[in-house]
Amino acid sequence: MLKGLSTLAQLKAGALQGCTRLDISCGLTEFPREIFALADSLKILNLSGNQLSSLPDDLPRLRHLEVIFCSENRFTELPAVLGQCPSLTMIGFKSNQIAHVDDEALPPHLRWLILTDNQLTELPSSIGRCHELEKLMLAGNRLAALPAALTQCQQLALVRVAANQLTAFPACLLQLPRLAWLAIGGNPFNAALERNQMDDVASVNASEVTLGQKLGEGASGTIYQAQWHLAEPRTVAVKLFKGAVTSDGWPHTEMAVCRAAGEHLHLIGVYAQLLGHPAGDGLVLPLISPEFTVLAAPPSLKTCIADVYASDLRFTWRVALLLAHGIADAARHLHQRGILHGDLYAHNILHHSDGRAYLGDFGAASFYSPDAAWAPALECIEVRAFVHLLLELLARIDWSAADDEVRLAVMCWQEQCVDLAGAGRITFADLQQGLWRILQNN
Structure with missing residues (x-):
């Protein structure tokens, strides 16, 4: 937050002329008008972690803006003005309260749309106009179906629709010739399969594990080296999930899949689920040699x-x-x-x-x-x-x-x-x- 305040102070003092990326996270309730002084250079604008609920109507003045992040704010709809930004290719509004996407909110050259962890019940058919869209991240919403117009997005390669309310597999996805990475878990149409696997997932209490150094981080969680206090203590890896819903879906879906995957020479595998840790639930995994x-x-x-x-x-x-x-x-x-x-x-x-x-x-x-x-x-x-x-x-x-x-x-x-x-x-x-x-x- 101090860094955000410092950056805001520099912006207001006119000390950021010519910058191409701006990151401000300090509880903003209004869009700082001073940002428009960077219209000749700004390409990436990150206003995540504030309290914004709207963007100015003249946002397209930022004519070189390619990427905008407004995650963890207070938006209830995706601002329609985004569709007028001529250079915008990436939009990230994760973890707001967005329940509506206006027909005009999606810019023509959009490649990457992130609306994870919101309250969407539908997408506008205008998404079919986004012919350059490659990445669509919608996990953790309330979607019961996907629009047929999505089939017009022939460049789509990655789709995340896990943790929604899909009652049937979205057939439109099968008409996307480049689709290669798909997350569909945690929906009603495959919930029974998941429940059947959760019955056999072993669990470990957090008191039985001591975390050590951080080993890595991904979309769904952070990996640590840890000690598992068994009769013969074992060095393991622990993955702690980042929240109730991640960019990929529900943590409990991952737990169930890990259990069902079984043992294989080329899979990392899992020992048990970790419960009761202050930072959240997780998984106890084999620790792979640092030679890998x-x-x-x-x-x-x-x-x-x-x-x-x-x-x-x-x-x-x-x-x-x-x-x-x-x-x-x-x-x-x-x-x-x-x-x-x-x-x-x-x-x-x-x-x-x-x-x-x-x-x-x-x-x-x-x-x-x-x-x-x-x-x-x-x-x-x-x-x-x-x-x-x-x-x-x-x-x-x-x-x-x-x-x-x-x-x-x-x-x-x-x-x-x-x-x-x-x-x-x-x-x-x-x-x-x-x-x-x-x-x-x-």
Whole structure:
């Protein structure tokens, strides 16, 4: 808060001329008019954590504004003026009390919309005009259906509609050719599947665990090293959830999925749920050796749906294919159990330099019935996510002259995978077997 007050003071003193990003969080009840002095430069405006309920009608004066965050404020509707901002591509109004989105509130070049944890019961059909939309985050609302016009958003790749009131799987999602990351858990149509799994979830009281250093942080929670006080004390990892609802959905859905996923060589797994901790409920997980590191960082504001890899990260072809094989096998295992991971991304993978890998973070995961008519389509959606990952890995291989024969085989197989994934005619079993054949034959 002090930083917000300091920034506000600098803004009012005219000391921020030329800045491209402005962050103010200090209990604002009105939009500071001094922001318009930055109209020639401002691209990112973050007013999260205030008490705002409206934006000025002349907001489009910020003609270069590309990103606006107004999370954790007091908005009851998404301001219609946003639709008039000529350069706006990203809108984030998480954790307000928004119950209405005006037909004119969505700008034409919108790529990323975050309305997580609000009170929406419907979306306007005007969302179909957002032809550049790639990321739609609506978890924790009251949506009972999605508009048919959503099918016009043909660039949509990530959709979060977990923790809503959907009584049936939204069929419009199956008409999105680029959809690769989908969170649908915690809705009435799959609630029974989730309840059946919660019955067997083991629990640990917070008094039995002592937290240590922070290891990492994701959309749904924060990971700590910890000591579990058993007869023989065990060093573990603990994930504490960030709230009653996260960007991906309900924490209890993640708990149930972790339990149902079972054991697999390439899944991190779970020991028990943690109850009664002052910071919130969580999970007790195996502690993975520090020799395993996160494969990539999450997407940035600029990349939108693409993970951010270290510029110097390179692999041999065998390590890259071993890594891909392990993840494909883990995904195959999950789908056999009626589980959609929902967030099959490099930033949710821990990898070793020898090609071993673990798929983790079930925050966006959900249950589905393998007998449902739309069940095969869910695997097709997740296969698209895997193909993104596969292409990223193959692009980071250091090929040598001696690898020409293998390189040709890999490239041919890669092209086939992309074509078949686009047509919805390849499964994780196919991918796992194809990778294994290349590894075994070379």
